[in-house]
Amino acid sequence: MDFTLSPDFVATREAVERLMVEVAQPAAKIAEREGRFPREAVARLGEAGVFGAAFPESVGGSAQGFQAVGLISETVSRLEPGFGYCMNLQGMTCPLTIFNWGREDQIRRFVPDLIRGRRIGMFALTEPGGGSDPAGNMRTTAKKRGDRYVLNGSKMFITFSDECDAGLLFAKTDPSLGAGGVTAFILEPKTMKGYRADPISMSGLSRAFRSCAVFLDDVEVPEENRLGEEGEGFKISMTALEYGRLTVSARLLGLAQACLDAASAYARERVIRGQPIGRTQSVQQLIADTTVNVEAARLLVRRLGWTMDKGEAAGREAAQAKYFASFAARHAADAAAEIFGGYALADEYPVRKFTGYIDMLNMGEGAPAVQRTLIAEDTLGYKDANRHAPRRRTSL
Numbered sequence: 603m604d605f606t607l608s609p610d611f612v613a614t615r616e617a618v619e620r621l622m623v624e625v626a627q628p629a630a631k632i633a634e635r636e637g638r639f640p641r642e643a644v645a646r647l648g649e650a651g652v653f654g655a656a657f658p659e660s661v662g663g664s665a666q667g668f669q670a671v672g673l674i675s676e677t678v679s680r681l682e683p684g685f686g687y688c689m690n691l692q693g694m695t696c697p698l699t700i701f702n703w704g705r706e707d708q709i710r711r712f713v714p715d716l717i718r719g720r721r722i723g724m725f726a727l728t729e730p731g732g733g734s735d736p737a738g739n740m741r742t743t744a745k746k747r748g749d750r751y752v753l754n755g756s757k758m759f760i761t762f763s764d765e766c767d768a769g770l771l772f773a774k775t776d777p778s779l780g781a782g783g784v785t786a787f788i789l790e791p792k793t794m795k796g797y798r799a800d801p802i803s804m805s806g807l808s809r810a811f812r813s814c815a816v817f818l819d820d821v822e823v824p825e826e827n828r829l830g831e832e833g834e835g836f837k838i839s840m841t842a843l844e845y846g847r848l849t850v851s852a853r854l855l856g857l858a859q860a861c862l863d864a865a866s867a868y869a870r871e872r873v874i875r876g877q878p879i880g881r882t883q884s885v886q887q888l889i890a891d892t893t894v895n896v897e898a899a900r901l902l903v904r905r906l907g908w909t910m911d912k913g914e915a916a917g918r919e920a921a922q923a924k925y926f927a928s929f930a931a932r933h934a935a936d937a938a939a940e941i942f943g944g945y946a947l948a949d950e951y952p953v954r955k956f957t958g959y960i961d962m963l964n965m966g967e968g969a970p971a972v973q974r975t976l977i978a979e980d981t982l983g984y985k986d987a988n989r990h991a992p993r994r995r996t997s998l
C-alpha cells in the first residue's frame with residue numbers, strides 16, 4: 603500500500619493551483635461583482651485540461667483517471683469553490699454520462715466541447731416534489747410525436763440551467779410507471795423554444811454560478827437527442843450520481859481543507875490576553891479534530907477514485923466518502939466560525955462563503971440521510987451497495 607502521490611499527480615495539482623490563482627480567482631471576483639457567469643475563465647480551464655481527466659485522449663481528455671478527478675476537484679474547490687460546480691457539470695455528471703451511455707455520434711457532438719468548457723452543461727433531475735426520491739416524484743413528461751418528444755413540466759435547483767448549451771434532463775415517457783418510466787434527454791436549451799430558467803435567490807451562494815427553477819412548456823426534443831433507450835433514464839441518472847459523488851466528496855474535502863487553512867492562519871495571528879489564540883487548549887482541540895477529519899475524508903475520497911479506476915462497482919465507497927466528507931466539512935466550517943469569532947460573519951473573511959458552499963454540497967448528489975440509509979442497508983446485508991456493475995466506456 604502506497605499513500606504517496608505520484609510525481610504526475612503532484613505536477614497536476616501544482617498546475618491546477620496555478621490556474622486557480624491566475625485565472626479562476628480573479629475571474630470569480632469580477633463575475634461575483636457583476637453577477638455574470640465567467641464563461642471565458644471556464645473555457646480557459648477547460649482548454650488547460652482541468653475537466654478532462656476521466657476521458658480518453660480521443661475525445662479531448664487526459665486519461666488520468668478518477669483519482670486525478672478527485673485530486674483536481676479538491677484543489678479547485680479549496681481555491682475557488684464556485685468553479686467546483688464545473689468539475690461536476692463540465693467534467694463528470696453531464697459529459698461522462700453522455701460518454702458512457704451515448705451513441706458515438708452523440709459523444710463526438712457533445713463531449714469534447716463540454717470538457718473543453720466551450721459549451722456549458724447541466725444535469726436536470728430534481729423536481730419541486732423532492733430530490734430524495736427523484737423517480738417517485740417526477741412529474742415532467744416526454745410525449746413522443748413523430749420523430750420528436752414534447753416535454754412539459756418543471757425542475758428545481760438546476761445548476762447552470764440559465765447558461766446551458768447542452769445538458770441532460772430526465773422526464774417520464776411513461777408516467778404510469780415509477781423508475782421504469784424515466785427517459786434521459788440531451789437538451790440544447792438555446793435552440794429549443796418553450797424552455798425557461800429562473801435563477802433562485804440563495805443567500806450565502808454565488809451570484810455568478812447560479813441554480814435555477816426550470817420550466818418546460820411544449821419543448822420539442824429530436825429523437826436523436828434521447829440518451830439510451832426509453833425507460834433507461836433512472837438507471838442512467840443513478841450511475842451519474844455515483845460519478846458525481848466522487849467530485850462532490852472531493853469538493854467538500856477541498857472546502858474542509860480551506861476552512862482548516864484559514865482557521866489555522868487566523869489562530870496563529872489573533873492575539874488575545876497576550877498570546878495567539880492558537881496557544882489555547884480549546885482552539886487546539888478544534889484544530890486537532892478538524893485535521894483528523896480532513897485526513898480521514900481524504901483517504902475515503904482517494905479510495906473511491908481508486909475503486910473507480912479499477913473499473914469496479916463503487917456505490918459503497920461513494921456513499922461512505924460523500925457522507926463522511928460532508929460531516930468533515932460541516933465540522934470544519936463550525937470550527938472555523940468559532941475560531942474567527944465575530945469576524946466569521948464579515949465578508950472580508952471567507953468563512954461565510956465556505957459555509958454556503960458546504961451547505962449546498964451537503965444536499966447535492968444525495969442528502970446525508972440518503973447516504974446513511976445506503977450505508978446501513980449495505981452493512982446490515984439488506985441491500986448490497988455495490989450490486990450494480992458500473993457502466994464505463996474506456997475508449998472510443
Ligand SMILES: Cc1cc2nc3c(=O)[nH]c(=O)nc-3n(C[C@H](O)[C@H](O)[C@H](O)COP(=O)(O)OP(=O)(O)OC[C@H]3O[C@@H](n4cnc5c(N)ncnc54)[C@H](O)[C@@H]3O)c2cc1C
Nearest residue numbers: 725726727728732733734759760761813962966967969971
Ligand atoms: C444550490 C443547489 C444546487 C443544486 N443543483 C442541482 C442540479 O444541478 N441538478 C439536480 O438535479 N439537482 C440539484 N440540486 C438538488 C439537490 O440534489 C436536492 O436538493 C437534494 O437531492 C435534496 O432534495 P430536496 O432539496 O428536494 O430535499 P427533500 O428530498 O425534500 O429532502 C428533505 C430532507 O428530508 C430527508 N429525507 C428525504 N427522504 C428521506 C428518507 N427516506 N429517510 C430519511 N430522511 C429523508 C433528506 O435527507 C433531507 O434532509 C441542487 C440543490 C441545491 C441546493
